[in-house]
Amino acid sequence: MTTPPAAFRLSGVDVQLGGKPVLQDLSLEIGAGEHVALVGPSGAGKTTLLRAFTGVIGPRKGYVEVDGVRLDQLKPEELRSLRSQIGFVHQDHSLVPNLRVSQNVVAGRLGQRGFLSALRSMMRTKKEDLQEVHQILERVGIGEKLFQRTDSLSGGQQQRVALARALYQQPTCLLADEPVASVDPARARSLIRLMVELAKEDGWTLVVSLHNLNLARDFFPRVLGLRHGKVAYDGPPSALCEEQIHDLYHLEETAFGEGR
């Protein structure tokens, strides 16, 4: 093989949740280092797709490859080790609210450390580790929050902590599932900008599901539109015409009204 394997490759993937088809015969490829925005109406399968990328949800048919390795052929420990290399930012409530910011960030390496070293890092973080955490928090713009209780931070700041936790993993990829859905618009924009900048600096593959098409347009060279569990659009945002946008969100306007 001359070309490096794709960061993520899906081949004919079918996923059902509670008996309902969520992803249907889905095949796609995301190259290493690519930045992709995942758009589409609620219920289109964006979250499921992101979870399938790390094998948290297994397909009924087809298979998922990460860096050329098929997830269904990995042992549980190998799968965990692979996940520990992939950062994941959730919509919200992914941090332990009554821990300090530093502890939530340190938890990023729980999948990489031995048990005792994990315990030690959480209970009594070493000075070097704290310095590293502090530097990461500086990079995401909240260095001064190091020792604060996490739930004393605003929603946008907590998402920066989640991002810092992902950074602390030293990942190769960052997946983010509607990371700005609970953040006000102005801060949402700066958070997405930060993610893209960090991805460029550290050379990550970045896949972010977004509800807001403008953010997808402004920051991502590739937009992947999902509808009914299938790829409805795949290409640069510039080629996305009004009709396609309407198609992508059509379902939501008619069946769900305003949507989430």
Added chain:
Amino acid sequence: MARAADFAGLGGKESSHRVRVLTGILAAGILAFLGLGLDGSGLLSKGDGAVLVREFFVAALQPALDYESGGYLPADAPPFLLKVAKGLWGTLVYAIAAISLSFVFGMLLGVLASESFWATRGKAWGVVRWSIRISLTAMRSIHELLWALLLLAALGLSPAAAVLAIFIPYTGTLAKVFSEMLDESDPRPSYALSQIGASQSRVFLFARLPRTLPDIAAYTFYRFECAVRSSAVLGFFGFTTVGLYLKQSFENLHYHEVWTYLYALILVVLVLEAWSAQLRRRFVV
């Protein structure tokens, strides 16, 4: 239209069920009253009772600061207020000993009795969980006063008997409540950690457990207050808590002294409550 009718039918079924349950509860209440012959006449005290009650409540306005005259007072008796303090101290010591033991075992058994701890382990382990749950139920279905009676017979009037009498039912209660708190805590932080490769035991230890600790601490403080009351009551059996002195004063009809003990006990509970509220506000794991 058909759907609306379906919903109406469903609603009707639901509410008639509710009516039946409520009627059942009401009937049980009425039957219990009739069975005990509670018709209100029992509330009127007979003979000297009224005088005693009046005397008792009037004494509430003047709690004693020194021994009341009458009754036997040994020559080496400590000053009255010192005796009150001694009683309170004894009460606290028994309660602290019992609740600390209960907390340790309650945590251990609470984790083992929780569903989330065994979540990814084999079904066979369910046997362990259920046998623990059943033992916990047995521990707490016997009240601490009954445990005290049993243990007094077995161990005599030793401090161990009193501590065990509180420890056993309290451990059962703490463990049960802890296990439920663990199972009901927000799963999303745990989910996020397993998403990035943390094993289930680590997820439990670093997300679920710390997430639940403030609730666990708050509930333990509440049970500590209860333990103080239980410890006080155990004095009636002769353990040197405030209950012992209270009982003696009551038997001597020294109601002013009784009220001093009662007020002191209330004060202790209030102080504990203020302290625990303050700790909870500042609690960071």
